Amino acid sequence: MSEPTGVIHDIGYQRYTGPRLGRGHVFGALYLHGVRTAFGLGRSAKAKIFPWLIVAVLTVVAAGATAVRAQFGQVVMTYAQFADAMAWLVIFFVAVAAPELVSRDLRSGVLPLYFSRPLPRGDYALAKLTALVTALWLLLGGPQLLMFLGAAFSTGNGMRGVWDELLDLLPGLLYAGLWAVVFASIGLLVASLTGKRAFAAGGIVAVFLMTTPIVGVLSVLPSRTVNELAFLASPSTLVNGVGVWALRDWLAPEAGDGMQIGRWGPLYAVAAALLVAGCVTLLLLRYRKVAAR
Template sequence: MPEPTGVIHDIGYQRYTGPRLGRRHVFGALYVHGLRTAFGLGRSAKAKIFPWLVVGIVLVVAAGVTAVRSQTGQAVMTYARFVDTMSWLVIFFVAVVAPELVSRDLRSGVLPLYFSRPLPRGDYALAKLGALVTALWLLLGAPQLVMFLGAAFTTKDGLHGVWTELGDVLPSLLYAALWALVFASVGLLIASLTSKRAFAAGGIVAAFLMTAPIVGVLSIMPSRTVNELAMLASPSFLLHAVGLWAFGDKLEPGAAADQMIGDFGPVYVGAAVLLVAGCVALLLLRYRKVAAR
């Protein structure tokens, strides 16, 4: 009978003896990674084309508005109006980025690794949501800052003019944050339901664009109350209604705002808050079930 010839080789594996940073650092790393993913940073050149094309478009529009104002002295677009005008770009940005943040992980099967300690399941969803909200706010907020700087340096009213511009841009940045919260929460929830990025993107676009005709139908109903509440049927129009209540003629000239939403401004604000809260709750529930598989 031949003697055993097996040999045990020491290939240098060692236990990790460095610092274990814990839950907060894992959450932060996942958030930063998600924010970089949103803009294609650290990825291939192909992944950078669409997000930076969108960034370029919004910055060019902001620069054009600033240039016209500096030459004519007339503001062709308010800060709040800029946010509303760019909404169609935001929809497609979310439709592309949200599936990249969550659908890819579902398809590749890496979630069990993420959900191992010390990262709870809810932290994963909140980190991805925070990254998308930040990316959208930067997308809408940075061009407003370009417009503000252009107006501040060309104002003829000195320091008073700068303060006036500051009083206009700060509420608009908060308005942009609300857009970011609503679009990110709705988009990420839809994307988390499927591992196929094409299906996720289609669902996100449908949620924002396919609901618009419903608003059109409700707005021509014979009931004035139904007309004034019609914008509740679409997330995009819901946010526009909040803007009408908050900014009035800075979004729609004259008395158009009162004609469109009547006295239901606070109702629209409450609906926006409930929409965000509901989507976040469903998103957390979704990942609690995914992790249990």
């Protein structure tokens, strides 16, 4: 009878005996990682260049507007107007950040690892979406806060002036949140369709920029109703329309001179809500399909 040749080695594997943090902790960790990824934090210096370049541009614009107001007492732009003026930069930020959040995971094939844990498929998509919304809101809201601090310290009306300035800031932050929600919903949905970041970035830019000429064509047709509804055709002008309707006092009365939406303001708000709801629904369906593979 031959001697046994098998050997059992103890390589130190042990069962995990610590606390089971559960679904909420997984969602929170994924969300925090997503916010950091959007700004290139924890990644190479190359990944930080573009997002922080955009942050720098927005900060310089806000600082310039604050300096002019402090020096000459002239309001260059309101907080809500700042969000409108800088929205075109947000498009390019989304085009870079959204593929980093989802396209990399698709291309590298790590989704089965995510879904092998107690993480529902929808939680992954919602965590990424919430992270992108937060990043975009910080992108627009941070410079607005800088403008507020400059105005608050330069006001000559004491605490009353600071309070009035705060009442102007809050609608601006809400408006920035609207930009963030709409742009993040569209951008992440487009990015989730491909694992190639270059294709995803190009698709996001195309969705936002190629719809603008449609608005131009509809706005010159010989129909006042069509002209007033033309801005529904592009995500950017759709958000502008909601702002003109809901925040006219903060966008300044003249803000509606270039965008006449007539009595259709509530329709713009409903259209924005339906657009976000539709994008989120399609995003959840997309990840149900991806996870089933």
